[in-house]
Amino acid sequence: MVTKVVDLRSDTVTKPTETMRAAMASADVDDDVLGSDPTAYRFEVEMARIMGKEAALFVPSGTMGNLISVLVHCEVRGSEVILGDNSHIHIYENGGISTIGGVHSRTVKNNMDGTMDIALIEAAIRDPEGELYYPTTRLICLENTHANCGGRCISVEYTDRVGELAKNHGLKLHIDGARIFNASIALGVPVHRLVQAADSVSVCLSKGLGAPIGSVIVGSKSFIAKAKRLRKTLGGGMRQVGILCAAAYVALQENVGKLEGDHKKAKILADGLNQIKGLRVDTASVETNMVFFDILEPGNITVEKLTKVLEERGILVMPVSSSSIRVVLHHQISGSDVLYALSCIKQAVLGLPVENGDK
Ligand SMILES: Cc1ncc(COP(=O)(O)O)c(C=O)c1O
DSSP: OOOOOEEOSOGGGOOOOHHHHHHHHHOOOOOTTTTOOHHHHHHHHHHHHHHTSSEEEEESOHHHHHHHHHHHHTOSTTEEEEEETTOHHHHHSTTHHHHTTOOEEEEEOOOTTSOOOHHHHHHHSOOGGGTTTSOEEEEEEEESSBTTTTSBOOOHHHHHHHHHHHHHTTOEEEEEOTTHHHHHHHHTOOHHHHTTTOSEEEEESSSTTOOSSOEEEEEOHHHHHHHHHHHHHTTOOOSSTHHHHHHHHHHHHHHGGGHHHHHHHHHHHHHHHHTSTTEEOOGGGOOSSEEEEEEOSSOSOOHHHHHHHHHHTTEEOEEOSSSEEEEEOOTTSOHHHHHHHHHHHHHHHHTOOOOTTOO
C-alpha cells in the first residue's frame, strides 16, 4: 500500500502551508471589485515594488495574466504578436489570444535554451509599408523560465537586447514570467533587473512559490488600469480576493528563498537519473526546478509502463512524449523524496524486483 506520495508532476501541486492557511483565515478583506480589499492592495503594492514596475494586478491564473497582457498591448484589431513556437502562450493557452482577443500570432522558432534568434525576431516584424496586406506587429513575448525548453533561464543580457529591438520598432515586450523568480535565483540577478526591459510581466504565484491560487501582472499604471477592465470583462474580478492575496504574500516572504534548494534537488535528481542505464538526461540543461529525461531504445520499459509502475509506488511524474518524462521539484519535495524516487525509477528501469520498506 502506498503510504506517501511524492508528486513530481509539476510545481503547481504544492499545498498551502500552515502559515498560509493562518494568513488566509485572518486576512482583512473587502470587495476588491469595488477597489477596497486592503490585503489585495497591500499585496499588489508589494509585488509592483519587487518587480520594479509602477503597478500590479492579482489575476486568477497565469493563462488569464498572459491573455490580459497581450490584449492590452494589442487593443487595435489586426494586431500581431511575435512569440516562440514552443511557448506556453502559443501551445497551452487554448489559442485565447486569437479566439478571444482577435490577435494574430507570428511564431519564431524557440532554440533549445528558450531564446529566439534576435535576427529571426527582427525578420518577423512586419514592414509598416505593407499595412494594406499585413497585420501590424505590436508585441514580442518571451518566456522565463522557459517551461517546454526544460525550465531554462533567459539571461538579462538577452532580455535587454529584445527590449531594445522592441523599442526601436515601437513594439511592446511582455514576459510570461510564470517562473521568473526561479530564473532570478538561478541567474543571481534581482528580479526587477531581469524584467527591466519588459512593459509587462505575468508571474505565477501558484507554481514554485507555492501559493494555492493566482498570478499577478505588473506594468505601468496605465497598463494596469486597462488590465483591470479586461480582468472584469473576462470574469476575473473577484470580491474578497484578499483571502488569496494573503497566501500569496506569505509565498513571497517565505518561499522565494526555497527555490535555490529546489534547483539543487533537481540537479541531484538529474545526475542520479543520468547514471541509470537506459535513461538519458542533458544535465547541463537543468538550470532550475525541471528535469526532462529520455528513455533510450531498445530498453526494458516504456514511458507508459514506467509512469504506471511509479504511480503504484506513490511517485507521480508527467509523461511528455512517447520517449520522455518531465519531473518538477518544489519546496514540498525533500532530499529523501528525491533519493526514494531515484531508487524506484532505477528498480523499474532495470527490471529489478521492487524493494519493500523504502519508505
Ligand atoms: C510558462 C507558463 N506560463 C503560463 C502558465 C499558465 O498558468 P496557469 O496554469 O495558472 O494558467 C503556465 C502553467 O503551467 C506555465 O508553465
